[in-house]
Amino acid sequence: MFGYITISEPELKVKDLRKYKAYYCGLCRTLKERYGSLGQLTLSYDMTFSVILLTSLYESETQHSTHRCKVHPVKKQDMLQNEFTEYAADMNMILTYYHMKDDWIDEKKVSGFAGTYALRGRVKKIIRNYPRQSRVIQKELKELSEYEKEGSADIDKTAGCFGRLMAELFVYKEDQWEQRLRRMGFFLGKFIYLMDAYEDLDKDLKEGCYNPLKELRQKEDYEERCKEMLCMMIAECSAQFEGLPCLLDVDILRNILYDGVWTRYRKIQEQKKKSEDKSHDEKSI
Incomplete structure (x- = not known):
C-alpha cells in the first residue's frame, strides 16, 4: 500500500534530487542498522517523505555520511540520518509487524506467522517507546480488516482507517503543530489508500479480491469521481502543509x-490508454 508519496524527478533541481536520495538512503541504512535485512524490506518513499517533513519542521540536526551497500557496492552513497530517520524506521517496523499479525490471524498466512515471530522481540521495545502510535496502528488496521471482511463499499470509512493511522504517525510529539500534522497525515493517508485501491482494481476484480471501489467502478463517471476524490485529499493535505513553518527542503516537499x-496515477493512465489503443487496433483488424 506504500510507495505513492514520491518525487517528480524531472522537476527537481539536481542538488535537491541528491539530497532526497541521501534521505532515502539514510532511512535504508537506519533500518539495516536497527533491524537488519528484514528491516530494509520495509523501506518506502512515503516514510522518507515523513523524515524530510519532520526534519524541516523541527530543524533537527542531521548527520551526513557516505557508505557502500548491496545495491551500490562500488560507489559510496550520501546518507542523511537524524532522530526522525530513527522514528520513521521504528514506525515502519510497527506497521509491518501488525500487518503480518493480521495476515496470520485473518488468513493464516505462513508468511504472516513467520514475520510476526521474527519481529516480535524487537517490536515489543518499540511499542513500549511509542504506546500512542502503536495503539492507534493496531486499532485502525483491525478496523480496516473488519470492513474488508464485510466487503464494505463505504470508501470514506475504509480510507478513514488508513487516514487516522497516518495521522498518528505524523504526530512525532504533541505540541503546537500536532493538529495541523494530524490533519495533513489524515488526508495523505486517505490519498494513499484510494490510490492503492484505484491501481489494484482491475487485478482485484479478476482475482475476486476485496476492493472498496468495486461498486463505484460500475458508474459511468467512475474515472472522474476517482480523480476528484484524489484531488480533494491531496488538496486538503497540501493546505495543511502550507500552514507549517517549513523552510528547509521546502522545494523537495x-x-x-x-x-x-x-x-503513479499518470503511469496508470498511460497504461490504460495503451490498452485501449491496442483493443481498438485489434477490433479494426
Missing part, C-alpha cells in the same frame, strides 16, 4: 505534494 504524488 512541494515537489512531492504538488507533482510527485501523481507519478
Whole structure:
C-alpha cells in the first residue's frame, strides 16, 4: 500500500534530487542498522517523505555520511540520518509487524506467522517507546480488516482507517503543530489508500479480491469521481502543509505534494490508454 508519496524527478533541481536520495538512503541504512535485512524490506518513499517533513519542521540536526551497500557496492552513497530517520524506521517496523499479525490471524498466512515471530522481540521495545502510535496502528488496521471482511463499499470509512493511522504517525510529539500534522497525515493517508485501491482494481476484480471501489467502478463517471476524490485529499493535505513553518527542503516537499504524488496515477493512465489503443487496433483488424 506504500510507495505513492514520491518525487517528480524531472522537476527537481539536481542538488535537491541528491539530497532526497541521501534521505532515502539514510532511512535504508537506519533500518539495516536497527533491524537488519528484514528491516530494509520495509523501506518506502512515503516514510522518507515523513523524515524530510519532520526534519524541516523541527530543524533537527542531521548527520551526513557516505557508505557502500548491496545495491551500490562500488560507489559510496550520501546518507542523511537524524532522530526522525530513527522514528520513521521504528514506525515502519510497527506497521509491518501488525500487518503480518493480521495476515496470520485473518488468513493464516505462513508468511504472516513467520514475520510476526521474527519481529516480535524487537517490536515489543518499540511499542513500549511509542504506546500512542502503536495503539492507534493496531486499532485502525483491525478496523480496516473488519470492513474488508464485510466487503464494505463505504470508501470514506475504509480510507478513514488508513487516514487516522497516518495521522498518528505524523504526530512525532504533541505540541503546537500536532493538529495541523494530524490533519495533513489524515488526508495523505486517505490519498494513499484510494490510490492503492484505484491501481489494484482491475487485478482485484479478476482475482475476486476485496476492493472498496468495486461498486463505484460500475458508474459511468467512475474515472472522474476517482480523480476528484484524489484531488480533494491531496488538496486538503497540501493546505495543511502550507500552514507549517517549513523552510528547509521546502522545494523537495512541494515537489512531492504538488507533482510527485501523481507519478503513479499518470503511469496508470498511460497504461490504460495503451490498452485501449491496442483493443481498438485489434477490433479494426
